[in-house]
Amino acid sequence: MEFEFVCGCCGAECVAFAERGGFWNNRFYLDTFWCWNCGEENTTPPGPWTPAYED
Known part of the structure; x- marks a missing residue:
């Protein structure tokens, strides 16, 4: 699943x-x-995460 x-x-x-x-x-x-955009590596924040696309 993809997240934003x-x-x-x-x-x-x-x-x-x-x-x-x-x-x-x-x-x-x-x-x-x-x-x-900038090519930097980021850590993910604590959840819940926002889905990138709605079904």
């Missing part, structure tokens, strides 16, 4: 893919993401 984050360096909105995991397959794992 804001870059801590330049403030750009970034979309990152998170893998499903956990015993019930209901958790998402994503430690860091790369900013498409």
Whole structure:
């Protein structure tokens, strides 16, 4: 699933893919993401995260 984050360096909105995991397959794992605008690596904030696209 893809989530939307804001870059801590330049403030750009970034979309990152998170893998499903956990015993019930209901958790998402994503430690860091790369900013498409400035190229910096960012850590993900504590959840809940905002889905990038609504169904």
